[in-house]
Amino acid sequence: MLKIDNLHVRVAGKDILKGLSLEAKAGEVHAIMGPNGAGKSTLGNVLAGREGYEVVQGAITFDGRDLLALEPEERAAAGVFLAFQYPVEIPGVNNTYFLRAALNAQRKQRGEPELDSMQFLKKVREKLAVLHLKDELLHRAVNEGFSGGEKKRNEIFQMALLEPRLAILDETDSGLDIDALKMVADGVNAMRDPARAFLVITHYQRLLDYIVPDVVHVLADGRIVESGDKSLAHRLEEHGYAWIAGRKLAGAA
Amino acid sequence: MAAALLESLLTRRDALPPPRAAAAAALLRDGLPGARDEAWKYTSLRALEQRRYAAGDAGAATRAVDPAAFALPGIGAPRLVFVNGAFRADLSDLAEAPGLALTPLGTRPDLLAALARSDAAATGAAARGQAFLRLADALAADGALLRVAAGARVESPVHLVFLGAAADADLAWQLRLRVELGEGAALRLVEHHVAGGENAHLGNVVAEHVLAPGARLDLVQIQDAAPSSTLIRSSSARLEREARLSAHAVEVGAQTQRHDLRVELAGAGARFVSRGVFALRGRQHADTHLDVRHDARDTASDVVWRGVADQRARGVFHGAITVAKGADGADAQLGNKNLLLSPQAEIDTQPVLEIHADEVKAAHGATVGQLDELALFYLRSRGLPREAARRVLVSAFCGAALAGLQPAALRERLDALLAARLPSEAVPT
Numbered sequence: 001m002l003k004i005d006n007l008h009v010r011v012a013g014k015d016i017l018k019g020l021s022l023e024a025k026a027g028e029v030h031a032i033m034g035p036n037g038a039g040k041s042t043l044g045n046v047l048a049g050r051e052g053y054e055v056v057q058g059a060i061t062f063d064g065r066d067l068l069a070l071e072p073e074e075r076a077a078a079g080v081f082l083a084f085q086y087p088v089e090i091p092g093v094n095n096t097y098f099l100r101a102a103l104n105a106q107r108k109q110r111g112e113p114e115l116d117s118m119q120f121l122k123k124v125r126e127k128l129a130v131l132h133l134k135d136e137l138l139h140r141a142v143n144e145g146f147s148g149g150e151k152k153r154n155e156i157f158q159m160a161l162l163e164p165r166l167a168i169l170d171e172t173d174s175g176l177d178i179d180a181l182k183m184v185a186d187g188v189n190a191m192r193d194p195a196r197a198f199l200v201i202t203h204y205q206r207l208l209d210y211i212v213p214d215v216v217h218v219l220a221d222g223r224i225v226e227s228g229d230k231s232l233a234h235r236l237e238e239h240g241y242a243w244i245a246g247r248k249l250a251g252a253a
Numbered sequence: 254m255a256a257a258l259l260e261s262l263l264t265r266r267d268a269l270p271p272p273r274a275a276a277a278a279a280l281l282r283d284g285l286p287g288a289r290d291e292a293w294k295y296t297s298l299r300a301l302e303q304r305r306y307a308a309g310d311a312g313a314a315t316r317a318v319d320p321a322a323f324a325l326p327g328i329g330a331p332r333l334v335f336v337n338g339a340f341r342a343d344l345s346d347l348a349e350a351p352g353l354a355l356t357p358l359g360t361r362p363d364l365l366a367a368l369a370r371s372d373a374a375a376t377g378a379a380a381r382g383q384a385f386l387r388l389a390d391a392l393a394a395d396g397a398l399l400r401v402a403a404g405a406r407v408e409s410p411v412h413l414v415f416l417g418a419a420a421d422a423d424l425a426w427q428l429r430l431r432v433e434l435g436e437g438a439a440l441r442l443v444e445h446h447v448a449g450g451e452n453a454h455l456g457n458v459v460a461e462h463v464l465a466p467g468a469r470l471d472l473v474q475i476q477d478a479a480p481s482s483t484l485i486r487s488s489s490a491r492l493e494r495e496a497r498l499s500a501h502a503v504e505v506g507a508q509t510q511r512h513d514l515r516v517e518l519a520g521a522g523a524r525f526v527s528r529g530v531f532a533l534r535g536r537q538h539a540d541t542h543l544d545v546r547h548d549a550r551d552t553a554s555d556v557v558w559r560g561v562a563d564q565r566a567r568g569v570f571h572g573a574i575t576v577a578k579g580a581d582g583a584d585a586q587l588g589n590k591n592l593l594l595s596p597q598a599e600i601d602t603q604p605v606l607e608i609h610a611d612e613v614k615a616a617h618g619a620t621v622g623q624l625d626e627l628a629l630f631y632l633r634s635r636g637l638p639r640e641a642a643r644r645v646l647v648s649a650f651c652g653a654a655l656a657g658l659q660p661a662a663l664r665e666r667l668d669a670l671l672a673a674r675l676p677s678e679a680v681p682t
Binding site: 048049050051071072075076077081082084087088090091092093098099101103104105109130159160162246 | 625626627628630631632633634635636637638639641642645646648649650652654
């Protein structure tokens, strides 16, 4: 489904990703772990199409299409979703209005009929229940005045509603207490599906106790330096990222 | 030497009755404000000064006007319609409301003369600053007097329509409006400037609002004049004890517009709330001057304005608050945020706070910025196309100026009016 080949990305004149390759198939959950500054968030932003991220080399294909040639909204319509590390507050824009406009814009691009407000609300109610979110959040402006946990849950709620084919979670666990973490994990697990892939970007192994990955990648200094099954996450937790750096040095020697 | 504008308008000044002739003579003597006048620093009248207009519209009574041009949801009668500066009984509806007296001034030269306000003896900047007031004093041939009796609460909003209709020549018209609310009276008023066809007229409207103790005026000012027209408006309000003025303004029309709004909080406990927005594009120019004076104890002003400029438009917001000596307990809040949608657009904002009292709560802030790129990306990442995302953000930005506006149907209409204007066109990427 997703194929990233030798990706080099520069941000503000600085090389951040330096030859990252990764392949994820439908139905898989891939965890991407790594120390601060390794390029984890850059990867998420590049996949979603944020401006200011200059791809200097490499390619990304999504369902065989050149993802880098698409605008952010085209990627969304194609099924790419990024749960932001820092969800953006948008004062004055009602959450429900925004979500319906977004969903219908995607459906329109895909040539599907738009949902009327009754159909939309029905869908909203189903998804809210799964995430234990209060109705009240829907009537507020997008993320405005939300607590950190509410913002992250709102991201997962949006994901549930938009039903992407590729969901990228950028440090969705950061700043969450254990209850919120479980709700987020429940939301993600409820969406696991043979037709859907997840990239779970995280600094800590903790989230992976609840969202069990099929593959764990270690991202360090702009590259995937190690991939393995879920036990790799536990080894990282035990030994720290320095252990990877040490192994890399040993391998190079 | 008087400029073409004044010469063309004041040719028959000798025929004017005394107070009007004095205003005309003073205007010819002192002229219009120029670049040296601080209050007109950002709005040059040089081009206007050189233009010639026909004074008033001889055909105003018969110009065809489609009432759809000024229809507003939730707003019916009473309604007074002025076309090219002249009252049109056929388009108006002077529906009676208990306690409300509506008097068109076209047949009342005595009242018009009594409303002359300018000071012919003024000199220098003070004289030039009242140039348009003098122009109205000299030439206003129509207008309206609205009186609400003490204790009367008028239910239906009064709709005042100022419509510029296409004519053979470019016209200059002057209108005078006076609104008087008796003690404890309440009125809702919609002042609506609108285009009835392409025109490049010059409109000049002087509006005075006087609120007796405990009176309440809800004012909605909608400026959607023809894109080539020029509109000069001087609004003033005087609030006695415990009076309350709530004003909403939406300014999207005219090529060049200047709006002065002076509010005097003259009685203890008087309160002024102002919400406003201008949204400009093309080469539009809008200059809004707000001047709030706290002259009594425990008075409050709360001003929130938004400005948006696209393409090569130019916006100016001047918000001055003065708290006089002895006006203790005053609470003055002013916030002005502006959004530039193109690198060629410009907005100048000047918040001015002058405090002479001791116990005062005052805050003011002003910003000029661009659309938040991160917010734009966030919306697009959820599937909204770029233009839709821009519209959502601009509309939300302007929304703060419409908060609380009643009726809701009118608020939605104004929201749509703003959304239709901005952002203008797709930005090439």
